[in-house]
Amino acid sequence: MGAIIKTQDEIIKMRVAGKLAAEVLDMIGEHVVKGVTTDELNTICHDYIVDVQGGIPAPLNYGHPPFPKSICTSVNHVICHGIPSDKKLKDGDIVNIDVTVIKDGYHGDSSKMFVVGKPSILAERLIKVTQECLYKGIEIVKPGTTLGDIGHVIQQHAEAHNYSIVREFCGHGIGATFHEEPQVVHYGRPGTGEVLEAGMCFTIEPMINAGKRNSKILPDHWTVVTKDRSLSAQWEHTLLVTENGVEILTHREDETIPKIIEH
Ligand code: MF3
Ligand code: CO
Ligand code: CO
Numbered sequence: 001m002g003a004i005i006k007t008q009d010e011i012i013k014m015r016v017a018g019k020l021a022a023e024v025l026d027m028i029g030e031h032v033v034k035g036v037t038t039d040e041l042n043t044i045c046h047d048y049i050v051d052v053q054g055g056i057p058a059p060l061n062y063g064h065p066p067f068p069k070s071i072c073t074s075v076n077h078v079i080c081h082g083i084p085s086d087k088k089l090k091d092g093d094i095v096n097i098d099v100t101v102i103k104d105g106y107h108g109d110s111s112k113m114f115v116v117g118k119p120s121i122l123a124e125r126l127i128k129v130t131q132e133c134l135y136k137g138i139e140i141v142k143p144g145t146t147l148g149d150i151g152h153v154i155q156q157h158a159e160a161h162n163y164s165i166v167r168e169f170c171g172h173g174i175g176a177t178f179h180e181e182p183q184v185v186h187y188g189r190p191g192t193g194e195v196l197e198a199g200m201c202f203t204i205e206p207m208i209n210a211g212k213r214n215s216k217i218l219p220d221h222w223t224v225v226t227k228d229r230s231l232s233a234q235w236e237h238t239l240l241v242t243e244n245g246v247e248i249l250t251h252r253e254d255e256t257i258p259k260i261i262e263h
Pocket of ligand 3: 098099100109110111205236
């Protein structure tokens with residue numbers, strides 16, 4: 001059992017879902033300011049996805065126990081799956097907003113880091129290096145690359161900066177199902193693991209900690225935090241493997257990487 005190869009018809013639907021997820025991240029940026037609560041950000045995204053895009057926010061009621069909100073908001077030492085709450089963002093906070101939109105039965109999944117006011121130099125560096133990790137992984141995606149190749153370039157870059165890679169959570173195949181095969185881990189050895197083929201869709205979503213790699217889940221069963229309370233950053237894209245490279249289905253205009261890479 002490996003990754004599902006998408007048909008042309010499915011690829012068209014994945015492009016639409018991916019674009020919608022990207023547009024939510026574009027839309028929410030101006031709202032991520034000092035004093036806003038993550039629950040207010042959740043409501044804005046939920047209403048936009050449902051009322052403007054005619055989509056479904058995939059996180060809402062997902063999993064066991066059901067995730068209670070429509071986006072994930074992971075602030076500072078929260079690694080991922082942060083639950084929007086009435087807590088206000090404050091100056092210097094860093095926050096990952098993770099959006100997954102279902103449209104016409106297909107999923108687009110993407111996340112981005114936002115900063116509130118002026119973050120510390122350490123936070124800024126962590127955010128930048130984590131995005132570079134995502135981009136380094138994306139840049140080698142093409143038929144013949146292995147999942148181990150992707151994990152390896154990400155791990156190398158993070159560890160060269162003395163950061164650590166979270167191992168308990170990973171990227172994933174995506175399509176009509178939110179999380180499908182394969183698991184895309186963000187560490188590994190070149191030449192190992194599943195070999196990529198044109199038509200595969202999956203996410204890369206490295207979670208990088210400024211301190212140790214260890215994580216723990218809070219009693220709410222969802223929120224994942226760094227054990228040592230060090231800062232953590234994450235960026236995510238949904239990708240399509242093409243005949244000669246990769247198409248970033250959740251690409252935004254504010255990025256330095258092109259939407260389509262051909263080798
Ligand atoms: N969007 C997350 C991912 O990248 C998954 C969130 S599951 C939720 O895979 F239930 F927390 F929303
Ligand atoms: Co994902
Ligand atoms: Co996501």
